[in-house]
Amino acid sequence: MRLKRLELENFRPFYGRQDLQLETDEEHSVILIRAMNDVGKTSLFKAINFCLYGEKNSKDIPKNVNRLASSKGDGIMSVYMMFSHDGAQYEIKRSVEFEKTDSLDDKPNIGRIRFELKKNGVPQEFKKNDDEEKYVEYILPQAASQFFFFDGEKIQGYTKDPPEPNVTSAIEMVLGIKELLNARDDLHALVKEFGKELDKSQEEHSEDKVEATELIKLNSENQGMIDKIAQYERKIIAAKEVMDDCEQKLATYASLQEPLLRRETITRKINECNEALETIQLKQRQFNGNLATLMMIPLLEILHQDTPNFNTHHEWEHKTAIDVLKREICICGKKIDEEAKRNLQDLSIPQQHTDLQTIQDITQSILIKHGVRSLETSMIQLIEEKKQYQSELLSSNEQLETIEKELGRNAEQVGFDAKQISQTMTRAKDDKDSYESERDELKGQLSVKEGEYATRQKKLSAKTTHKDVQIRTKRLERCVAAHDAINNVIKDLVDSRRSEVEKLASEIFMEITNAPEVYKGIKINERYELQIITRGDVTMSAWDLGPSAGASQVIATSFIAALNRFTAREAPVIIDTPLARLDPVHREKVVQYYPKIGPQVIILYQPAELEDKYIDMIKHSIASEWLLERDFTEPLKTHISRGR
Amino acid sequence: MPFRINTENRLATAYPQFYDELDKKKLFTISTELFTFGLTVGALYNVRSDKKRGEGFTRYSTVENYPDLKNVIDFIYLTLTNGSDEKDKWHDLCSIADGGIEIIKKYYEAQGILDIPRIYDEAKKKWPERAKEIMQKILQEKPN
Numbered sequence: 001m002r003l004k005r006l007e008l009e010n011f012r013p014f015y016g017r018q019d020l021q022l023e024t025d026e027e028h029s030v031i032l033i034r035a036m037n038d039v040g041k042t043s044l045f046k047a048i049n050f051c052l053y054g055e056k057n058s059k060d061i062p063k064n065v066n067r068l069a070s071s072k073g074d075g076i077m078s079v080y081m082m083f084s085h086d087g088a089q090y091e092i093k094r095s096v097e098f099e100k101t102d103s104l105d106d107k108p109n110i111g112r113i114r115f116e117l118k119k120n121g122v123p124q125e126f127k128k129n130d131d132e133e134k135y136v137e138y139i140l141p142q143a144a145s146q147f148f149f150f151d152g153e154k155i156q157g158y159t160k161d162p163p164e165p166n167v168t169s170a171i172e173m174v175l176g177i178k179e180l181l182n183a184r185d186d187l188h189a190l191v192k193e194f195g196k197e198l199d200k201s202q203e204e205h206s207e208d209k210v211e212a213t214e215l216i217k218l219n220s221e222n223q224g225m226i227d228k229i230a231q232y233e234r235k236i237i238a239a240k241e242v243m244d245d246c247e248q249k250l251a252t253y254a255s256l257q258e259p260l261l262r263r264e265t266i267t268r269k270i271n272e273c274n275e276a277l278e279t280i281q282l283k284q285r286q287f288n289g290n291l292a293t294l295m296m297i298p299l300l301e302i303l304h305q306d307t308p309n310f311n312t313h314h315e316w317e318h319k320t321a322i323d324v325l326k327r328e329i330c331i332c333g334k335k336i337d338e339e340a341k342r343n344l345q346d347l348s349i350p351q352q353h354t355d356l357q358t359i360q361d362i363t364q365s366i367l368i369k370h371g372v373r374s375l376e377t378s379m380i381q382l383i384e385e386k387k388q389y390q391s392e393l394l395s396s397n398e399q400l401e402t403i404e405k406e407l408g409r410n411a412e413q414v415g416f417d418a419k420q421i422s423q424t425m426t427r428a429k430d431d432k433d434s435y436e437s438e439r440d441e442l443k444g445q446l447s448v449k450e451g452e453y454a455t456r457q458k459k460l461s462a463k464t465t466h467k468d469v470q471i472r473t474k475r476l477e478r479c480v481a482a483h484d485a486i487n488n489v490i491k492d493l494v495d496s497r498r499s500e501v502e503k504l505a506s507e508i509f510m511e512i513t514n515a516p517e518v519y520k521g522i523k524i525n526e527r528y529e530l531q532i533i534t535r536g537d538v539t540m541s542a543w544d545l546g547p548s549a550g551a552s553q554v555i556a557t558s559f560i561a562a563l564n565r566f567t568a569r570e571a572p573v574i575i576d577t578p579l580a581r582l583d584p585v586h587r588e589k590v591v592q593y594y595p596k597i598g599p600q601v602i603i604l605y606q607p608a609e610l611e612d613k614y615i616d617m618i619k620h621s622i623a624s625e626w627l628l629e630r631d632f633t634e635p636l637k638t639h640i641s642r643g644r
Numbered sequence: 645m646p647f648r649i650n651t652e653n654r655l656a657t658a659y660p661q662f663y664d665e666l667d668k669k670k671l672f673t674i675s676t677e678l679f680t681f682g683l684t685v686g687a688l689y690n691v692r693s694d695k696k697r698g699e700g701f702t703r704y705s706t707v708e709n710y711p712d713l714k715n716v717i718d719f720i721y722l723t724l725t726n727g728s729d730e731k732d733k734w735h736d737l738c739s740i741a742d743g744g745i746e747i748i749k750k751y752y753e754a755q756g757i758l759d760i761p762r763i764y765d766e767a768k769k770k771w772p773e774r775a776k777e778i779m780q781k782i783l784q785e786k787p788n
Contacts, residue, residue, distance in 0.1 A: 284671075285670055285672065288673075289677045289710075291760065292680035292681045292712070294764060295763075295767050298767060298768050298771040298775075299687075299688075299775050302771065302775040355722050358722060359722050359782060362715045362718060362719045379761065
C-alpha cells in the first residue's frame with residue numbers, strides 16, 4: 001500500500017475540506033507533517049485508521065465530527081484516501097451524515113454511514129458490511145496496521161514488561177502468514193467443535209454414561225472458564241485504555257505545566273498593570289482639576305517678577321493725584337474742572353483691594369499655594385508612571401498571546417485535576433493487576449482441567465466400541481494433530497524470522513545508538529522480549545534501561561525498522577510524535593535513518609522535535625512537507641498547508 | 645468699589661456635547677474644571693468664540709467652593725474681559741472659555757486623547773509674549 005492522497009471533511013479539528021498530497025517515490029520516500037501540540041497530528045493519524053477500519057464502537061463516531069461544523073448545521077464528515085496496492089489504484093471514502101447541534105459542546109446525532117471503495121476507478125459493490133471489512137483486511141489487516149501506523153509515544157511499548165504490543169504478534173502479523181494463522185485458529189475452533197460432538201456421541205453410546213455426562217459437564221465448565229478468561233482479557237484491555245488515556249492526559253498536563261505557570265504569572269501581571277492604570281486614571285482626573293492653574297502659572301510667574309511695576313504704578317497714581325489736586329492747572333496743561341477733580345479725588349484716596357491689588361493677591365495666592373514647578377513636576381510624574389505601566393501591559397499582552405498559541409486548545413481544556421487523573425490511573429492499574437492475576441489463575445486451572453478433560457475423554461473413547469464414537473474420536477485426533485502441526489510450523493517460521501529480525505534490528509540499532517562503544521546489539525529472547533547486549537556481553541531487558549531513556553526508544557525504533565524489511569505486505573510507515581523523548585544525539589541518528597525505514601515514511605512531528613538542522617540532513621529524501629496550524633482563537637479550525 | 649462677580653451668573657458653553665464626551669471619559673470631576681481650562685487656553689491664544697451658548701450648566705456661586713478655579717475665573721475676568729458692564733464682561737468671559745474649548749477640541753479630535761503635556765509645552769512658549777500684552781492691558785485699565 002502506498003498512500004497518494006488524503007482528504008478530510010469536518011473530521012475532528014479539520015473544519016471544512018482539507019487536502020494532503022502524499023505522493024512519494026523511491027528517492028523521495030519521506031513526508032514530513034509538522035504541527036504544534038494538539039493541533040491535529042494524532043487526528044490525522046486517526047483519520048487514516050478511520051477511513052480504513054471505521055470505529056469499533058459506533059458510539060465513538062460522533063466524537064470524530066468537527067464541532068464547529070455541527071454547530072453550524074447538518075452536514076457530512078468524511079475521510080477519503082487514494083492509494084496504490086499490488087499494482088492497482090484504490091480510493092476509499094468513509095462518510096457520516098450528522099445533525100446540527102445546539103452548541104459547540106454537544107456531540108451530534110449521526111445519520112447514514114457510507115463506505116465507498118473504487119478499484120482502478122470502478123466502484124466495488126458490497127452486499128454486507130462484513131464484505132467491506134474483509135476487502136480492507138485483505139489489503140492491510142487492522143491487527144497488522146498497528147505495526148505500520150505508530151504512535152511514537154507508544155513505540156516504547158515494545159520495550160515494556162511485558163511488551164505491549166506483543167513482539168510475537170508483530171512478527172506473525174508482518175510475516176504475511178495470515179492464512180496459516182487463520183488455519184490454526186480455524187482448526188482450534190474445529191477441535192472444540194469435534195470435542196463437543198464426541199462428548200454427545202459418548203453420552204449416547206458409551207457404556208459408562210456417568211463418565212460421559214461428567215465429561216460434558218467438565219467441558220462446559222472449561223468453556224465457562226474460557227469465557228471468563230475472555231471477559232478478563234476485555235477488562236484488562238479496557239483498564240489499559242483508561243491507563244493510556246490517563247497517561248496521555250498527565251503527559252499533556254505535565255508538558256503544559258511550565259507554560260501554564262507562565263500564563264498565570266503574566267495574567268497576574270496584566271491584572272496588576274490594569275489596576276495600576278485605573279489608579280493612575282483616578283489620579284489624572286484629580287490632577288486635571290488643576291489644569292487651569294497649571295496653565296496660568298507661567299503667566300503668573302512673569303507677572304509676579306514684574307510686580308514692582310504694579311506697585312510702582314499704583315503708588316505713582318496715588319501720589320500724583322494728591323499733588324495735582326493742589327493745583328488749578330494739571331501737569332498736562334489743562335484746567336482742572338469739576339469732573340477732573342472728582343476723578344483725581346478718587347485716585348488720591350488710598351484704595352484697598354483695587355482690581356490691581358486683587359490681581360496681585362490672586363497671583364501671589366496661586367504661586368504660594370502651588371509653587372512654580374510642583375504642578376508641572378506632578379504632571380510629568382503621572383505621565384511617566386502611565387507610560388511605564390502601558391509599556392509593561394503591552395509587553396505582557398504580547399507574551400500572553402505567544403503562550404496562548406503555545407498552549408493551543410489545551411489552554412481551555414486543562415481544567416482537569418491532575419491528582420484526580422493520577423488516582424484514576426492508579427485505580428485502573430490496580431484493576432488491571434487484579435484482573436490479570438485472576439485471569440492467570442484461571443488459565444492455570446483451565447490448563448489442568450483441559451488436561452484432565454483430554455485424558456478422561458481418551459480413556460472413555462478407548463473403552464467405547466461404538467462406531468460413531470470411534471469415528472469422532474479419530475476425527476478429533478486428526479484435527480488436534482493438524483492444529484499442532486500448523487502451530488509448530490508457525491512457531492518454526494516465526495522463530496527463524498525472529499533470528500533474522502533480531503540480526504537486522506541489531507545492525508540498525510548499532511547504526512543509530514549514541515553509545516556504540518557501550519552496546520553490542522539487540523536480542524529477541526525465547527519469550528520474544530527485546531533485550532540489549534553490552535560490549536561486556538551482559539544482556540539486559542530493554543525496560544531495565546528506564547522508560548524515558550533514549551536507548552529504550554531507539555531499540556523499539558530499530559525493531560520496527562527491521563520488521564518493515566521483512567514484511568510480506570507493503571504499507572506506509574506512519575509515525576506520530578516519534579522523537580519527543582530522544583536526546584539530540586539519538587535524534588540525529590534516528591532522523592538520518594528515516595528514509596531507510598520503509599518505501600513510504602510519514603512523520604508527524606512537533607516543531608521542537610525536528611529542528612531545521614535535522615530536516616536538512618534528510619532533505620534529499622523528502623517528497624513533501626506539510627504544516628497543520630490553527631489560530632488559537634479558533635480552536636476548532638485546523639488548516640493544512642504545504643510547507644513548513 | 646471692590647471687585648465682585650454676580651453669584652447668579654452662569655458658566656455657559658456652546659459645546660455641551662464635548663463636555664459630555666470628556667465627562668464620559670472621566671477626565672474631569674466637574675464641568676467647571678474644563679470651563680476654567682478652556683478659559684486659560686482662550687486667554688493664552690486671545691481667542692473668543694462667537695457660537696451661541698446655552699443657558700449655563702452652573703452658577704458662579706458654586707465656584708466659590710473651589711478656590712483654585714475661582715481664582716482663575718476672577719483673574720481672567722479682571723484682566724482680560726471686555727464690556728461696558730458686568731453682564732457684558734461675563735458674556736465675554738464665557739466666549740473666551742469657549743474659544744479655548746475650540747482649541748482643546750481640535751487637539752483632542754486630532755489625537756483622540758487630551759494631550760496635556762503638549763498643550764502645556766506650547767503654552768509655556770507662548771506666555772512670555774502674551775504676558776506683555778496682558779500686562780499692558782492691566783496697566784491701561786482704570787481702577788474701580
